[in-house]
Amino acid sequence: MTSVAHLVIGPDRHGVVQFALRIRDGITDAGLDSTLLRHESASDVTAIPDVEVVHLHVTDRLFGSPATAAAAVVEDLARRIHASGSAFVVTLHDLPQPSDGRSASARVECYRRVVACADTVIVSSEHERDLVGAAGIETPEPSVVIPLPVATGAGVRTSSDEVTVGVLGFLYPGKGHAEVLDALPPGAHLRALGTPSPGHDHLVDELAEAAAAHGTTVRVTGYIDDADLPVELGRVTVPVAHHRHMSASGSINTWIEHGRRPLVVAGAYTREFARRSPGTVTLYEEDRLAEALADAVREPASTWLEKGVIAHPTSAEVGAAHVRVYAALAESAVVHA
Template sequence: MSGLPALAVTATERHGVTVAARDLATAVEATTGLRLRMAADDLFGDRPPARAHLHFTDRLWAGSPEEAAATVERIAARTALTVTLHDVPQASDGPRNLPRRTDCYARIARVARGVVVNSRHEAAHLAEAGIAPHALGVVPLPVTPAPPGPRPSAGTPDVAVLGFFYPGKGHAEVVEAVATLSDRPCVTVLGGASAGHEADLSSLTEQASAQGVEVNVTGYVPDDELIARCRSVAVPVVAHRHFSASGSLATWIAAGRRPLVADGRYAREMAALRPETVHLVAPGQVAPAIADALADPASTWLAADAVTRPHLDDTAASYLRWWTEDVAW
């Protein structure tokens, strides 16, 4: 298979977007037998590839949306470029950052030969913002199921939110819900604070303590421990206020868990894509949903016949079709 782009992988190894780029490159190379992965920094070298694909969120590429857009524009001026857009702009960015991020993503869509997003929900966000890529692909984030393993014995009950902490991720809503329960489980932050949000995390733990809720922060969880940690918690929760694609959700499912997920357009899209893999929770119903899950631990685990595809090989196949059939290089 010829004419495929080089697959750029950024250097920030723990960032979810870097992980997505690395996993896709590995899967595409396994499918094609070609060596396509390259370091993102090499896009600025003396011999840039004729074609390249990169994964983008503005904070990963520069210190501001304006600088990030300019960086990608420089790349697109030297190589035919396609881009996966992550963390697409939405109202939760706030009145100052929303127009800046929207302009950033619009600039990238103009110079890229094509753009991929990870959900129809994200595609709708682009359309609502007036962003019209030259070629648009929708490729859901993959699930990579872990080998089956024994379910851990019941310990101290906890409710866990997975991934880097930042305001709006849903931790505050979980704490508020737990505070209303008569038997209060611990709230586990299965990860550490996102850069710049350490004080916000400290504030959350203090506010939780004032409400009689214990918060346990694990810090960064290495990849080789992640599945076991996901299997060890009592109740997995995905409670983002605004989310349009979620690696955390995919990881819960990969671990065999069926998390409580805040209802919304994206959550319903994922519930339809992978039936019986999530419990949708309506606004204001987080506390009773947690109580029900604690009373019925089996409800937090996937059934043996649960539909978890698309997997990583499906994702690679979708990108290969898109690059070869839809993109006008």
């Protein structure tokens, strides 16, 4: 059996950290015991255990700013991992896209450097693998696609007299809050389930002002503890994900895990998701957002999963896929001394 250490770096509330821990749980369920190295910061990593493979989940935002500084941190970790004789596996998150604007080139360079120091690269969707190629980033071999695990839940149907449209996750430009607000059906209110991402606190006031101009309201909940999620997500009339540049989405998974069938804007990733898990999302074209919201308000039952619908991949499927990756890497005898 391959010996593996999972190096998980970042704050507990960060989505990448949460998925890294969930993926490790799936790997454990698949029969592979691994060492967990859990740290708030890369600077806290003091030693690398004697294992065949070390696996790290990477988004530049967890390792420093600007992106080039984040790349240097991961490169240093890679040197230490390779010096211990271990192979280095990275799962990439938040792949750079043209929509990144001024930070796009720096982020591409960051991910190029991260990939260059890895022995195997994992991404969470076919669309993300395409983004890697489109950015001109060469991986040591074709990137391995292992989608994020998603459970299928029944949810808690919480009664509410208010018609609300909910957007789940951090508030930041491009997430879709403003577009959803513009497209709200008459009498509906926006519910932003999350907190502003660092540096974007101003969006709360901007959304409130825009809502007032539309004759409606917006409520920003702030961070929601896991224990409160079932009630909060069950209270929303219409769940929607209007981020136009999704490449993998924890928020869509979270809606589904709480019994909801969210409206999602059609794109390469969401079409891929719908093919993999039929009946879990409702696709709409970007210019049909207002119509899609109005239809869902008229038929709120359409925003809940029907009985028998199963989302994929399950945690067990994700765990088994990772075990196969580790075994293949160990069999290829990638050793760094």
